[in-house]
Amino acid sequence: MRQRAQQIFEKLGYRKLMVIGILMTGLILYGFLMNSVRGNTYDISLFQLSSETIRSEKTVEDPIKTEMERKRLAEEVVPSYQFMDEIAENQSAVIESLFGYLFDAKSGTEKNKEADSTEAMIAQLKEDLRLMETSENGLRLTDDMLDSLLSLSNDSLLRVQQELNSLLQSYLSDPVRVEEVARIRTEIEQDIRRSEQIPDDVVQAGVTIGRFGIIPNELVNEELTASQVEQVRNSVEPTRILQGQVLVQEGQVVDREVYRQLELAGMTEEQLNYKPLLGLLIFVVIAMGLMLAVMSRSQEDDRIKTTELLVMIVVITISLSLMKLLYAISENFDLVISFIFPTALAGMLVRLLINERAAVYVTILISAAAGIMLQNGYSASLQVDVALYILFSGLTAIYLIDRDGGHGRLLQISLAVAGVNVLFVAIYLLIGQTQYNLSEIGFYFTAAVISGLLSGALAIGLLPFFESAFGMLSTMRLIELSNPNHPLLKKILMETPGTYHHSLMVANLADASCEAIGANGLLARVGCYYHDIGKTKKPQFFIENQVNIENPHDRLPPEKSRDIILAHSVQGANMLKNHKMPKEIVDVAAQHHGTSILKFFYYKAKEIDPDIDEESFRYEGPKPQTKEIAIICIADSLEAAVRSMKEPTSEKIKKMVDAIVEDKLKDGQFDECDISLKELKKVKAVMCETLNGIFHSRIEYPKETN
Template sequence: MEKKKKKSKLFYYMKNKWIFIILSVILLGIFFFFITLNNVHTETYNIERFTTTKETIRSPITIENEQETDRKRRETVQAVEDRYEISTEITEERIAYINEIFEAISKLEMESVKEDSDNKDIAPPLTNQEKVQQLKQLLSPEINQNINDWVFAELVEFPKEERSKANELLINSLQEVFEAGVRAENTQGATSTIKQSIKYSSLTPESKEALNKLAEFAVVENSFFDVEKTMNARKEAVSNVDPVTIRAGEVLVREGQVITNEIYEKLELAGLLDSKRNIIPMIGLGLLITLICSVIVYELQRINKHTHFDKSKIIATLLISVLVILFMKVVSLYSTQANSFFYVVPIATGALLIKQLIQERSAIIFSCLFAILGSIIFNNQIPGSLNIEAGIYFFFSQLAAIVFLMNVKDRLAILKAGVGITVINIITILLFLFLSFEKYAISDIFIQTSFGVISAFLSAVLTIGLLPFFETGLGILTDIKLLQLASPNQPLMKKLLTEAPGTYHHSVMVANLSETACEAIGANGLLARVGAYYHDLGKTLKPHYFIENQLAMSNPHDLITAKESAAIIIKHPYDGAAMLKRHRLPKEIIDIAEQHHGETLVKYFFYKELEKNKKAKEADFRYPGPKPQTREIAIISICDSVEAAVRSLKEPTEDKIEQIVTSIINDRMTDGQLDDSPLTLKELKVVQRTICTTLKGIFHSRIQYPMKEAK
């Protein structure tokens, strides 16, 4: 029945802690949402066309102006000239006709000269009309049909040199015109071009007139519209048109400027006139915050499941998260794309605090989450964008803090970690500078790296300043606090040493055993050591009633009853816890003092009472508990009994040590004293082996030196 009550209490406790974690993280998520809302939520304006704006408005997003892009493409297509295919066949044909005319005249002239030489006295010379008739017999029908006889009459009258010059001039002019392409609509223009060449030549007016008629005959359309080439040219021109884009941060309208239709369309396109569009980014932000909070809940619950994780640590985690986000938000108010002020944020403060107050794994996880939120906070309030550079910088800075914070013996270790953070910050800033294509000066390098140095310095200083607040204000135990409590100069340690020296020596031995055993299974060895120092502090109230302090004196228990003796023995854990509470020591140390005997039986005085009173109740000789709740307390309880038992042996051999350790652990398990602790059977075996090894090293056999015989 009693076990059922304890289980129900434990279930109620775990349920309450789970609810506390959920509610706390929900509040943290709401804080994250509202602190980053203006980074995704754009302000909308109630503006009418042709009014004057009262402020300068910038685009919150990068978006393509499709309407303007289409207009630009249309203009580009219209600017593309039609493509024509020049027919070389027509060009060659028309030039061939001209060559044919002049060659025919030359041939006719040669035949006429030959006949004259052969028949000087027989026939009279041919008339001009007869020459024309003979010439027409030599020419193609196309030529005869399109050229008048008087043109031929003029041509045959050309002197040979004049005719050769005219032929060359006309052919060259035709080639130039045809190579340029003669379309249907510019046939007359091409003809006029040739006539201009003829006009300014040195030919006679009659020759020029004849050549003009030949030009009119020769010039025809030789350039025809090519649909395929034209379409390809238009497609190529369209593909070369860059989209018209409104860039994030671009000024759409300046203060005092009139809202034209074009400006109004840009404002509408950027979503600055439609408040409904802001809902979608808010939904996206809500989903991101939900994912982040889910990770936080999982991590807190995992820690709560595997270690002693009280509400103060949950509160500390939430406060650190709020603090880090506030640091980033405040700096973001003064940060722009040009100044890169995010390098100054003391982001490593959160990682340093969480590693010391919680654990290293949690510090890494929260570092990732802070880096993600930082990339949103420093997006220059451009919805839909993330400042990846800021996110990477924050991640490496925090990771450096976790890696370099090792072997925390005093607060100077935090400053040493700050040096490592400085190096990583500078390296990260330099890689951003060197990877960019922008030009940078030596002054830029100096200014931005100095931001990284300031960030590391502030992180270390803030951590040192805030750590006592969490240690004292929330009662959270850190390694630095434990090391301070372990100092022999602590008042309670001095009290134990001076008033109960035997108990002090016993506590030191238990501390050595407990620390070694805890470290072997991954528990907090430093906590076990310091807790063991104070676990028997209650014995200082009546030190002589405990055997380790009875040196050369009679045992006071011989003068009182077994029940009274048991009452004095049973009271010391709770006296010690009360003293620790008065001196405001951490709860973990108080729990060790209060729980290290659990509900064990004070066997010696119980059996002594049984000898006199057979009706003696076992409950009167048991510690009221509670049983050990953590691995560290369970190990201290075992080491406490083991050390006392082994110390009582006259000749502690290895076999006897192993038997005692095994017997005590089995007795604790059988009596149910380890039921409430998270120790597993596998861990108990490791603890048993470690304790035996340590004790064998302490009580190793020594050389027996010979004694000098008395004469």
């Protein structure tokens, strides 16, 4: 698989693979979440029996029922009336005008006694009263009525006027509404007919004038009433179809009202709401943009970044698949089973396989996706409680995994995650308004513990798969390899104790130096433990293992000694390969000497043959390919050199460090790795400080005397 991936990488290149990988992740994310945001639709028709009970997946306003309620309440509003006292005065003035015309006409009739003159005056009087006839109430006096009024004496006519005015003022002094006008007119008619001030022959004319004078004086205040109606309409809360509300029961006939509500909730198959899908697209675009930013910040080379991207895609896919499985079975439970989801799995895997920054990103992405997919209700909305649950647990695991393995045991971290999960569930139960019984509370706390333990168990189970499939070396794997009980380390200790001690010293130097420049100190340390395992083939030929024995090289020609010494790198790499050790550890064994020259035996051979080929005394290599191996190369040479010093001092150590680094630079040993001169300066300073701590001056205690 690794070879196939390498061929694809060489063919497409990093940039194309990055774009393809991020697009693929976006499509996977969109595909998993699409059904969660789109909601359910049903194939249902009018006047058919429903095959299942359907609940609304969202809360929506019912505009028709809302408007019906507003209209009903508006019709119940009592109009606001306003009493207008000036109407009585206006009507009295109208009556006075009427009688004024009568007095004027009567005065003209007395001057002219001819009959045709009286008829002419009645005609003129009717012309004068025409405006009153065409008014809203319509005063209609017949010729006989006018003639009877004109036939009265002035005193009698005046008494009639005063009586009518008096009655009119009496009735219009109180409020009179439109619906009361007919009644009041009947009452004033009866009063006129009973009045002694009105002669019998003009009673009918008086009744007509009296009824004409009664009009409404308490009128509806249209502006105030309209304001009250608007206020009542605005006060009506919209009628809503609530999330989870049963719209139709199983076996119920789908009538027009039910079908209308289903359409309103967007749950018929004919409807397709694009807004949730558009919102999900925006979410995916943001998520993929952040993924691109995270990958761009990585300091690794393009090949490693491509592998890291593939790991993130696989981890995200696994997490989404687990969510989908959990969501599929959640319908069979009345409780929220989302709390069983292995919350810290994604964060653990990415933290162990890649780095902290990528792990935090993946945890945030998974928590947001879970908030969309693992919904507790009927609506397609973001569940904040589930999102926060996964976020807190994932971040806890990430920050408890220490790079050096101080808190690297996943079981312990799983227990800590379970504790955080329990605390979050307690918050969830306390803040929520729902009442839970003891069995439900017990289920939620049990689910929280299972989630934490399941995260660690799955991470432990999946780590070997990732390491094998992608050729990655995790922190946990490095910690396992650093165990002194590892068979190869025990072999070094038992067969080459001097080499074992030398490896520990080199490991301390390399680890501290790598941490100083941001390289992987744990990888350097573990690589140092195994870098000289090739010396176990012939341990007595290496000086650190020559305790109380003769140096066998003294009896061998330089070429034979050269072959034995140079072979330990290749033999060590082959031994590690045969034991299926990670490629990074094998590379340390093969490259920790680079292609440097074996100077001691080269100069010894040159004394015998001045024309000896220098290249034949160089290590096979290759040169260090990473910063970690370059530092191990320096530390290996430096530890041996300082150990051979007599009375090492700070000044001697500094000169030795500078000389070794300078020699390797001039020899081109660092040409194929990306370590900079600035980083080498930091490395030299750290190595000097570490060696001074190891070889510090000791106080000479006086000998005991008897």
